[in-house]
Amino acid sequence: MPTITMRVEDAVQRRSFLAGSAGVAAGVTATAHGRAAARTSDPAGYARTTARLREQYWTHEPAHLLPRVAGHVRAGAGLLARRPDPRVAVAVAESALLVSRIAFFDLQLGAKQVEPWQDLALAAADTAGDGALGAAVLGHMSFAPAWSGRGGEARGRLDAARKRASRGDAGPVIHAWLDAVASEAEVRLGNPGGAFPLLDRAADVLHPAGAAAGSWSAAGPPAWLDWFSGPRLDGFRGAAELAAGRTDHAKATLHRTLAGLSPDADKQRAVTLADLAGAAAAARDPEDACALLHRVLELVEKQGYATAVDRVRTVRAALAPWARERFVAELDDRLAAGQQAPPPAPDPAA
Template sequence: MPRAAGNSRLKSARLAAGYPTQQAFAEALGVDVRQVRRWESQKPPWPHPDMQQRLTDLTGQDVKALGFTPPTGRDHPHGQRRLQPLPLRSWGSHRPVVPSQSPVPMQPASVAVDFESITRSHRRMYWSLAPAALHAGIVAHAELGCSLLTETAGRTRRTVAAALAETWLLAGRIEFFDLDLKEPEEAGATLLRALQAAGEADDALLGAAILAHAAFIPGWAGNREASAERMVAARTYARRGPASAEFLAWLDAVEAECETRCGNARTALHLINHAEDTLKAGSEHPTPAWMDWFSPVRLAAFKGNTQLKAGHLPQARTTLLSVLEKLPASEDKQRTVVYGDLAAVEAAAGQPEEACRYACLALDQLETTWYATGMDRVREVRRALAAHQHEQCVRDLDDRLYGWTTTVSALAR
């Protein structure tokens, strides 16, 4: 005799929501696996009202659509509607999404895996592709993710939301650090979208990373109060993670850079020292795969810049030269920044020829891999060399620095 198909509607919805086994679904619902087996049988019993709500929350479909038939003479109100996804905003327009009166088809769990894989690819491409070209692809990918949030549920939806949060975070990083014509307000709005998506995924560490990046915006503008407030929030989210030693050290490094730009180099150096101690102590918690922007050598780069701003020129020179030796070959963007900081060290030390040499090395690197933050470093060095502007080395630097493209960009800033 052929085996009865059972409640295929519930099974299909369970799989689409990202629960491949009855046991996983039972654990998410907080029931015994035998209860799930009964619900997926040929004649599933009508769920208790609180279970109806949980089933709907996890699958995005009402109990009737899940194959349940209310007892004769009863039609529980929970079975008369389809629960809409959590309130979202249309990220591009900031208009609330209008709930549809007709059921939205649920996508299979595989779409979350596919969407996440593209997010990982963008993460890797960030280190080599032109920022403007990559940014356009990332924003398009994020718009797709927003649509998928309305067509997924349960574990599948959380996976999509986490990948979407990472996607918006990467877009915000490009807007703030990479694009020549920076728009801090635009980056702030993008990071807000990232934080909303992280909330949908209930991913505290992603939330902490987004908040720390958001602290850069007021920090670079010299607004210490706003920057400090965002760092407090970032550390609060990190405690819920829990966070790895590397993640906590990066939070110290972010706060140190913000303090440096707000004129508090002494406080920044204390934070860098704390970060070094944190890395030495280590942690049992792993660092998320998406956190590919930090390492011990990058912490040293933070330290060298802070020593420079504190006026500790010999120490800054030693630190930054050590960073150059240890930087992996793939760290082109960071190398540009280090060259710029070394140029600033030499400019402050009254060595214009060495300053120009390092600045030109930064420009050489920028021709290969563009990084607006690196160009900012070179421009700062040129301003510091104003007293030497009639020397040949500075004129040679000007010839490199003020081509047609760079001149137009400078005037537009």
């Protein structure tokens, strides 16, 4: 344990994960970071702070939350170096993964700002011996290559994630999520037909035939696995149906997604509305598509979510035949008004 724990600490120090740049990005001084670390000087306290930050991901502005979570990771790495504890290692892994999620999905920062955090999260999950959390990290590592057309790399990381999950009691939710991620990878790689067997398997795993909801596990999924559920699986399916040209099916599935989302799921709600706008555009109803995109932008303006804005721009490109219509021009004006410089981020290079 000490050797692996020091590897986590060394990774943090080598990449300056917790260097002053994270504090500067949030306008926080090194002294303030020290006080925060003092408040999380025991494993239980550190875990409580981890849970609070996890909850804030769904409600707080990402550019402000990012440096706070980065500082929390530094405090945890230091705590691990002083007193190896699997609970802290799990919390460090979860928090480093959260930084990478904010950087990738919310702010769309580059690989240099995302990948080192994923590396740290994986090292900490290994330190804790948590196969499910390690699988979750590897699953997230598949997004970037899938979105950039590197199919072999994306599928390889998903295979590694499944192997990691199978080595421990990862539970069905992580297995279903990995299949859902794999389905999105197939869509992104131009193979939407390949998504549906994966989505069917995920549904069978998540909701076994003849089983009561949640009966697959007495304890349920781990608390950190808060980004996946039955309605979110429907969201993956709706996106695949849209990509496959099954517009009517996509509409029904995406409306089912919206109906099942919790009140704090505005990020998924924004993506789902954007996909519904894509379905409206495909059905040659550009005015409805624009109305839906305005709803997306209302959600994005409250909190910020670059992934949803990307979906908006994708649908806007499909509206090119109606570019001279007033409702499209109004959408263009709103998109132009919302453009702003990317936020500062923790510097991953020492």
